[in-house]
Amino acid sequence: MLDTTYRVHILPGALDAVGGVVRVAVRAHRYAVVTDANVGPLYAERVREALAGQAVDVFTVPAGERHKTRETWAAVTDQMLDAGFGRDGAVIALGGGVVGDLAGFVAATFMRGVPLVQLPTSLLAMLDASIGGKTAVDTPAGKNLVGAFHHPSAVIADPAVLATLxxxxxxxxxxxxxxxxxxxxxxxxxxxxxxxxxxxxxxxxxxxxxxxxxxxxxxxxxxxxxxxxxxxxxxxxxxxxxxxxxxxxxxxxxxxxxxxxxxxxxxxxxxxxxxxxxxxxxxxxxxxx
Ligand SMILES: NC(=O)c1ccc[n+]([C@@H]2O[C@H](COP(=O)([O-])OP(=O)(O)OC[C@H]3O[C@@H](n4cnc5c(N)ncnc54)[C@H](O)[C@@H]3O)[C@@H](O)[C@H]2O)c1
Ligand SMILES: [Zn+2]
Known part of the structure; x- marks a missing residue:
């Protein structure tokens, strides 16, 4: 049976402590941090530091709903393949609901599915989008039309990052x-x-x-x-x-x-x-x- 239980950590300062949680929730050889062009410059380095000692690659996508597409999904998965990610990798979604849905869909499909950790940075993502395991991208025919259920191994929300939202x-x-x-x-x-x-x-x-x-x-x-x-x-x-x-x-x-x-x-x-x-x-x- 598929295990759908996971912890949701909500704590100011949690971003600097993701290393401990991630190591317990997900055993991976490498971590792909997927983020967007607004959130990445603000917080990706802190996540990398919090994961010190682990192999971490940061993949940055353009910000905004109009980039929650199959094209962006293809770009990220291609970059992960180029970087040599395999079945023993894991995805960390660092951003709002757009990044959560997109990176979640990457995790659901890369090598037929690798573990996912959600680091929601918008209020909507913290209290809604990061919960429930729904992942998707939009198509010209409408929103969220291509996707999958893929439950995260952990959700870590640091309300302190809302200062920049x-x-x-x-x-x-x-x-x-x-x-x-x-x-x-x-x-x-x-x-x-x-x-x-x-x-x-x-x-x-x-x-x-x-x-x-x-x-x-x-x-x-x-x-x-x-x-x-x-x-x-x-x-x-x-x-x-x-x-x-x-x-x-x-x-x-x-x-x-x-x-x-x-x-x-x-x-x-x-x-x-x-x-x-x-x-x-x-x-x-x-x-x-
Ligand atoms: N999977 C689900 O169950 C579910 C549920 C609800 C919504 N959603 C999806 O969530 C998306 C909307 O999410 P959203 O409102 O977070 O939009 P978003 O991800 O586009 O984030 C909003 C904007 O805020 C920026 N941002 C995010 N965190 C920031 C921070 N801490 N500091 C500065 N800027 C920051 C982003 O770069 C973006 O420009 C939609 O695509 C929707 O379909 C999914
Ligand atoms: Zn809503």
Missing amino acids: PVAQYRAGITEALKHGVIAEAAHFEAVAATASAIGRRRPDDRAISAIIARSVEIESAIVYGDYRESGRRKTLNFGHTIGHAIEHLSGYALLHGEAVAIGMCVEADIAERIGVAAAGTADRIRAA
Whole structure:
């Protein structure tokens, strides 16, 4: 049977301690750190240092959703082959959800599958995209159409790296945490809403955001893996996404995913109130957040 258990480490400063976790979670001869042109210059050297004593190659792809393609997948796998990577290698995804999905798909397919460690660096990747084992690239026909399930051996999130994340990206990530609150836990919603309203003025401190990420990861993984076997429960993760995806598409992807989902959550809550499946005031409460 396939082992799908893995630990999610959430700790400020974790980036400088990845060596210990990686050595325990993955026994590999070489590590391919896949990152993008924004995140690589900021953090790849620290990861290399944290893995001192191990053979590490860094592969940098252009940043952005439009590079989450089969062409980029081909470029990375070709570079790994040129560098002599084999079955005894492992992939470390260092970046946001784009790098996580792309590097995950590389790990799923290189030599029919090598181990993967996720080092998510965006808020969205920490509390959503790095959990659940879905990997994919986009095609001209649409998003995430070619991919595979490939569970990571470990996820290591260092909230301190969010200091360099652009504020719009930070907000987009908070939207998914709000969603976790709406679908699973009022207290989480209130905690995230309190943090979200302050983001324009100042970032939440590492402890506050770590707690939010941890609770969101628990909710996300409980729904994806946990006790909720019925597919109905997994569908709740799509809250805000049906309309959100339509808005995202109509905007020609000028809106960030999280921005479109925020609008989608308001509209879908409105509809839910009208057809009587949500309590009156639900949409207003979400809008206020
Ligand atoms: N696999 C899943 O289950 C799943 C779930 C949700 C979303 N996704 C995917 O995730 C992707 C979106 O992820 P995202 O929002 O992280 O986008 P992203 O990876 O494009 O990151 C957003 C931007 O922030 C930059 N960045 C990331 N971390 C940074 C940091 N610490 N400092 C400075 N800049 C940083 C990136 O270079 C990029 O420019 C989409 O492709 C989506 O399909 C996957
Ligand atoms: Zn989403």
